[in-house]
Amino acid sequence: MxxxxxxxxxxxxxxxxxxxxxxxxxxxxxxxxxxxxxxxxxxxxxxxxxxxxxxxxxxxxxxxxxxxxYTMFNTKPVGRHHVQVCCNISCAMNGGRELADRLCQEFDVHDGEISGDGRFTISRVECLGACDKAPMMQVNDTFCEGLTEEKAIEILREMK
Amino acid sequence: MPKCTINGKSIEVKPGTTIIQAFKEAGEEIAHYCWHPALSVAGVCRLCMVQIEGQPKLQIACNTVVADNMVITNKSEPVKDAVRWGMDFHLINHPLDCPICDQAGECGLQEQYMRYGQYDPEMAEPKQKKHKVIDLGPTVVLDSERCILCSRCVRFTEEVTKTNELGIFNRGDRSEIGTFHNKPLNNNYSYNTIDICPVGALTSKDFRFRQRVWYLKEARSICTGCSTGCNVNVYFNEEGTWRVKPVQNDKVNGYWMCDKGRDVYKFTNLPVRLTSGKTGSKDNWNLLEAGALAKDVGATIRAAARSGADKIALVITGQYSNEDYDALFQFFSVGLGVQNIYHWINNPEDMNGFDGLLFRGDRNPNTKGLVARLEKYGVKTKWLDLEDKIKAHDLTHIVIAGPENHSVFPDLETKLRLFDQVPNVVWLSAGKSVAVDGLTAVTTQIPMKTFIEKDGTYTNYAGLEQKVKRGTTIVAGALTLEEAVHLMSGEELDMNMRPLPPKYLKTNFLVHKGGPL
Amino acid sequence: MEVKLLTEHYDKPEFKALVGYKKLGGYDTLKKAFGMKPKEIIEIVKASGLRGRGGAGFPTGMKWSFLPENNEPRYLLCNADEGEPGTFKDRMMMERAPHQLIEGMVISAYAVQSKKSYIYIRGEYTESYRTVEKAIREAYDGGFLGKNILGSGFDHDMDVYSGAGAYICGEETGMISSLEGLKGQPKLKPPFPAVKGYLRKPTIVNNVETLAAVKYIIRDGAQAYRKNGTEKSAGTKLFSVSGNVVRPGNYEIPLGYPLKDLIFNLCGGLKHGRKLKAVIPGGSSAPVLTADEAMRATMDYECLAQMGSMLGSGAVIVIDDSNCMVDLMKVILHFYHHESCGQCTPCREGTGWLDKIVTSIVTGHGRLQDVQLLEKVAKNMMGRTICALSDAAAMPAISFVTKFRDEFEFFVREGRSKVKKEGYNYAQMHH
CATH class of the missing domain: 1.10.10 (Arc Repressor Mutant, subunit A)
Structure with a gap:
């Protein structure tokens, strides 16, 4: 090679x-x-x-x-922003899975794949240790906590 | 020395012995996949469960050292249950494709299932999908779905060859054995990964789909591919030999052998063999029975020797057994007084080569045995002397105990061109050769038996003498060098190829056509 | 009542930096420790009754005393691979009080005579990594790390290492493998890390909270530390409360504190006035408690063990009656399936199998025998592997099925959840 x-x-x-x-x-x-x-x-x-x-x-x-x-290494291309939505137990109880689905819908992308415009990869992930602020997501390196679906969409809309 | 009780048997073991080793020493069966005596302990298949008196939890035998007075069993109900479940965990995602799997008949899963399993599967969900028919290079094909991730092959490339081609990628039940993006697994020991694979995940490109193992017989022998003399089993049936696998011998090869050695069965089979005696020269050959031919040519040589043994040369390769050499020297050196005896070294540049593991540059099984006899009979000739003598037309006859395995004689054609300058050539070899058939000298070709077709002793590079026994006969009409020499000397042989007093028998059994010799 | 021993100054932003930390008494205990013999410190820690705060609850002083008496280099590793679902205390400790951890570590390193330590932080905690890395630099500059610390003659180097996303690295030998640059697969025991650990050298692995607590034990003495907690569960502990409570968060309380008070007083009870259904008291691998059990439980090692559960990492997940237990179990089992390292067969295959069975049930394809099969498979995964991940998956499975069997059987029988959630498609949740 x-x-x-x-x-x-x-x-x-x-x-x-x-x-x-x-x-x-x-x-x-x-x-x-x-x-x-x-x-x-x-x-x-x-x-x-x-x-x-x-x-x-x-x-x-x-x-x-x-x-x-290790899950933090990507072995295939990802969008410019890697959005990881926690769907483990405390987040699941507070709408984490619905949030992940909503974001996928909103930005027209399948779980784990890159959006057509190359902006996002949205994945469901396991516990990120921010359970008191459920639901939450990690966008690249940053934790976004205490989300609602609307708040999350707003955060992502700001990202180019 | 700690004493322990294994399934009721009291034994004493060396300090530091693990329970699984103690089971082996006691001759007690214990299920295991990942443990291998020549590899580090992985402790992952969790099958070698044992119950130790006084310990509430079952322990794995491979990572537990025997302590004095330990009472150990693997026959209790909790152990049996654990092994049964261990089997089930191994099998839930296994494709159970035994009918098309080459490992069938020698598969660890089949074996343990018959012992501990024999239940109906309980998993209703689809099995884990993994990669199949992965080409891992020149020798190995991988089926990840069959793999039980025992990690033996990975440990082998880490610890034995230190080549690190293999790894286990991903995690959990998505884990798969493989090489980095299917780069070839092409070290000279790759076939060993197939041997140690307890299931049909790694199969041999050379062997797969060719034979069912239960139709094969096996014979203990040694590998004649180089001077190490690895102990092997040769697998054969009435059609010929099919594969070679290493057999443990700590003095020689441990548990392994090299890939080059795996080819040694190939020169024993009919398509590449000289199957009949031949006499004549280029484009004009008469086929004759080997025994009759040996006698005829023997008479000619004896006559020639009477008018001058210095006109006869004998060329010997390191491919024969000590018994063959003894007969050869007895006849030519002692009997005929031939002094022009030469050692044909097939690869002088790498004669002393060694890869650090098993493979040696001396691609002959018995150079050491030959050299010892050359010394014993005071032969001090150099190859160049032979070349000079031939160029000076000093020779009338040349007898060549030629190679059994032509593939390790890259100089075969060059040497034959040299020999062809002698008026009479006697060529003894197991293999057929277009180059020999092209000789213009008056040539006699006598077919030889291969290592798997005869008894004999070989001396390896370290001076270790190893006896082999005949496993099978592939070319019924071929002779061993020892037999050929006896016949050349005018002796008769009995059915067991022992020399008979000359007057005892008039019929030569070697021209008798019934059945294998 | 909260007892703020470790967390006393967590509300003060200046506590994070060396200057502020020192002003609030930081590194004074280190000076004190250097006035003691290393063995003395070990004895004090033993006497304090401190037990590992990472999950297993093993007595810390005893762990230290397993180190062989030889001159081999030995390592102290801080386990900051906080990954047990529901746990977020170590993250807070590192981000708010990195010097507290460093001080606790240098004291501990002095006690076990280790010249080198690493803090292994889970990869996702990038903020913790940055904070700790900066604090280590400050500590070197301030003379609290490096050669001849505070003139004591004791040398100690400390570094930080980032994981990359694997729950199993929270298992101490998994962490060691990961730090060695390998896959984070747990190692066979024996040998235990104290004898052959990191790079086959004697190694002590302790959790963030454990090492930070050492500082307070040395500062105040074993008896003072023991004033909090119970006989067998001494001191205070941080609990991460999440789920359906009004005020989720980290709470430092004395061990032995009633779970009921933690939920209903400190955390303000359940959101939306819902009813308590169940509590997972020690992270997702701890067997679930029913509401009844939860009301009787006290937060200490022995009470929870007696109830068949465990204190674990101190992650309290409070579940109200709007939750379907089959659904939650699927979330948990998916997690262990995802995180099994894959080396031991019963765990590799068993976690996947459990996940597949519960997925069948939750998507409406369950068979009657599946409920029992879940239990059978789980039981046969326990105690059969190198590390405890297999048990961690099996224990919740068994407890969920045993304690909420009716919900499982209903799901199988009816093909739908017994707990009706408005607009909730269980099959879709688990695509």
């Missing part, structure tokens, strides 16, 4: 630093994948795993195992 992906100079330097930051170099895999995801429009492509394998001198299979184990 020819590697077509490359991190920025800073990104590569970051990964090199992470390799020496922890007691064991394998610990740099998670931070490196985060970095790739950040520089690759929110997802980690197979090419970027091959790239990391060379950069970090670790087998592709080990990086891929980590990549596919």
């Amino acid at each position: 020819t590697s077509t992906f490359q991190l920025s100079e800073e990104g590569a330097a970051f990964v090199k630093r992470e390799l020496n930051r922890y007691e064991d170099r394998h610990s740099a895999i998670i931070p490196a994948l985060y970095r790739v995801q950040k520089e690759n429009n929110g997802w980690v492509s197979p090419e970027s795993v091959t790239y990391l394998s060379h950069l970090m001198d670790l087998p592709e299979s080990e990086i891929e195992e980590v990549l596919r184990f």
